[in-house]
Amino acid sequence: PVFNWVALKPSQIDGTVFTELNDEKVLQELDMSDFEEQFKTKAQGPGLDISALKVKATQKAPSKVTLMESNRAKNLAITLRKGGRSIQDICTAIETYDQQALSLDFLELLLRFLPTEYERTLIGKFEREQQSLEELSDEDQFMIRFSKIPRLVERMNVMIFLGNFNDTAQLLMPQLNAIIAASMSLKSSSKLRNILEIVLAFGNYMNSSKRGAAYEKRTRSEVGRWDAGWVDTALSQLLEMKSTDRKQTLLHYLVRVITEKYPELTGFHTELHFLDKAGT
Secondary structure, three states: OOOOOOOOOHHHHOOOHHHHOOHHHHHHHOOOHHHHHHHOOOOOOOOOOHHHHHHHHHHOOOOOEOOOOHHHHHHHHHHHHHHOOOHHHHHHHHHOOOOOOOOHHHHHHHHHHOOOHHHHHHHHHHHHOOOOHHHEOHHHHHHHHHHOOOOHHHHHHHHHHHHHHHHHHHHHHHHHHHHHHHHHHHHHOHHHHHHHHHHHHHHHHHHOOOOOHHHHOOOHHHHOOOOOOHHHHHHHHOOOOEOOOOOOEHHHHHHHHHHHHOHHHOOHHHHOOOHHHHHO
């Protein structure tokens, strides 16, 4: 007779008790002739050859050990076929940063298969048990070799960065050119240089012994730092530092001084170019 049941796919039994069962072993241990006699059908035809069934069971290839989830292993197999190289060649190319051996597309695909912590745990267990690599699929063998590459994540990212460098540089070049042009414009502006000299003069005056008693009331933090690195801090403080009556900032005062004493500097912005493009 036929025992009607629905066969499960391998992915449906992963992690269940059925992966640990060995029905062939039971078949070899039992005498099935009595079962056949008790449950045989009346249909004509040759009887079941138990001995042949036992031989077939013993000849059945043992299921391979697996270190990866089935869908992930299948996707890795597809990726490796696209690479068209042996496991050793792929891993050696990564270890030596061989950009010619592996395409950028292949590297980006391979980045999805970096060994997980769980897979590394299974690999460690497999190696401690000193099992044979022949028991593993090609994908699992690759994963073991792949996981042995020193600083794997960093190497992969470096190779992908190098592979993308030319395209990235082309995309950034217009912006870089704008920044360079704006920097040259700032550097070559004589009017801006004169304005910075005025700002520096006021800062040094406030920090020197030349200032009057009114300045002595200011704290060191309020005066700020006007040393060799003054550009980094002082310019931002022009709006923060206020007069005694709190009605104007140092920036407002400097604008008035420049307008009245150095009117030729008021149009300094006409010497500055590409600032808008550099700032976007």
